[in-house]
Amino acid sequence: MLIVIASGCGPQSQGKIVEGKVNVVTTFYPIYEFAKAIGGEDANVINLLPAGVEPHDWTPRSQDIVNTSKAQLFFYNGAGLEGWVPQFLKGLNRNSKVKAYEVSSGVKLIESDEDEEHQHEGEGHNHQQHVDPHTWVSPKSAMIMAENMLNSYIAADPSRKDAYTSRYLVLKKKLEDLDQQFVNQLKDMPRKEIVVSHEAFGYLARDYGLTQHAIMGLSPDAEPRARDLLNLSRLVKEKGIHYIFFEELVSDRLAKTLASETGAEVLVLNPVEGLTEEQLKRGDDYFSLMRNNLTNLMLALQG
Structure with missing residues (x-):
């Protein structure tokens, strides 16, 4: 049985077992x-x-x-x-x-x-x-x-x-x-709090001295409650947070709603769960995506 792999579709699950490896x-x-x-x-x-x-x-x-x-x-x-x-x-x-x-x-x-x-x-x-x-x-x-x-x-x-x-x-x-790079770049940032659409950055936050506030919980498709959004909106205004993060594989609707209510802007923070077709074509990998994350974090955490 032949399984045809479309070119450019990257690491898909149509791989075949190879003898001797x-x-x-x-x-x-x-x-x-x-x-x-x-x-x-x-x-x-x-x-x-x-x-x-x-x-x-x-x-x-x-x-x-x-x-x-x-x-x-x-x-x-x-x-x-x-x-x-x-x-x-x-x-x-x-x-x-x-x-x-x-x-x-x-x-x-x-x-x-x-x-x-x-x-x-x-x-x-x-x-x-x-x-x-x-x-x-x-x-x-x-x-x-x-x-x-x-x-x-x-x-x-x-x-x-x-x-x-x-x-x-x-x-x-x-x-x-x-x-x-994460240690050096983040340790002197004046801000330490990030607002994210989905609670995917707990280990990053713990290991580099940040606090994450998530619009949604651990599962990206859970709907937040109205009072959670209100509390978050208050936090963003009180702390003068300028950027709200969302991720590419998940809808940015809620992040944009919160941003428009608080005057903040949206930025991507990528949990590196997978590559999009675009990223595959560009030759992105774990390291390039994580360095993009660091760049965006530095933007959000400056004074």
Whole structure:
């Protein structure tokens, strides 16, 4: 059966298993990018999420089950991001040898402070959604995730340990440089508060001394309550906040509404969950998008 891949559609989920390489299936873009960087020519990395799709909303197809059953490694973020993973892993072929790794393991997770009343619906089983899953948005967490991937590659393919390690060290250095840029540029900014459309920047805020105020909660499609918008509007005016951030894969309607009410402007802050077609064509990646974020943060946080 031939699967035709349209040119220019980027890291899609129509990838094929390649014999003689470590086949790795990743759930969404940042994990795909890091897995490719560490795996190099020794790995065949298949990304499940197509370009421009929100990972909170996505569900796998039968071809994804077939590919993952034949792969050696399955990397998912965890921390409650991909709610479909437990069922998906149960659905794999019984003779599958794939090893699943939660790559955010070891990151100190942030418990969301969403309202208590939401937390007690359902006894405990939906507690997951009250952990902030957006670990990769901080370079400090991304370093832990990359190290987890290195260890997984070595466990799966010990004979190529040196090659994986040397590629990992290149990636680690890039992440350390990015981290240093965030530390240096943000530490002297007079403002420390950001207003964002969706609560995706908790790890970034924690690691670089910022406070995020979100219009919506952890899930980008939750509708805010009127009183939340009122409180936020008051905060923006009182603190003289000039910019409200929204993200590309999610509607900017609410951010624009809040901006027009308060006289603020809107700017993009990208949670790097995926690339748009445009960004793919431009050759953007995790690092270029994160540097754009830093530029926009500096604009918003100056006096």
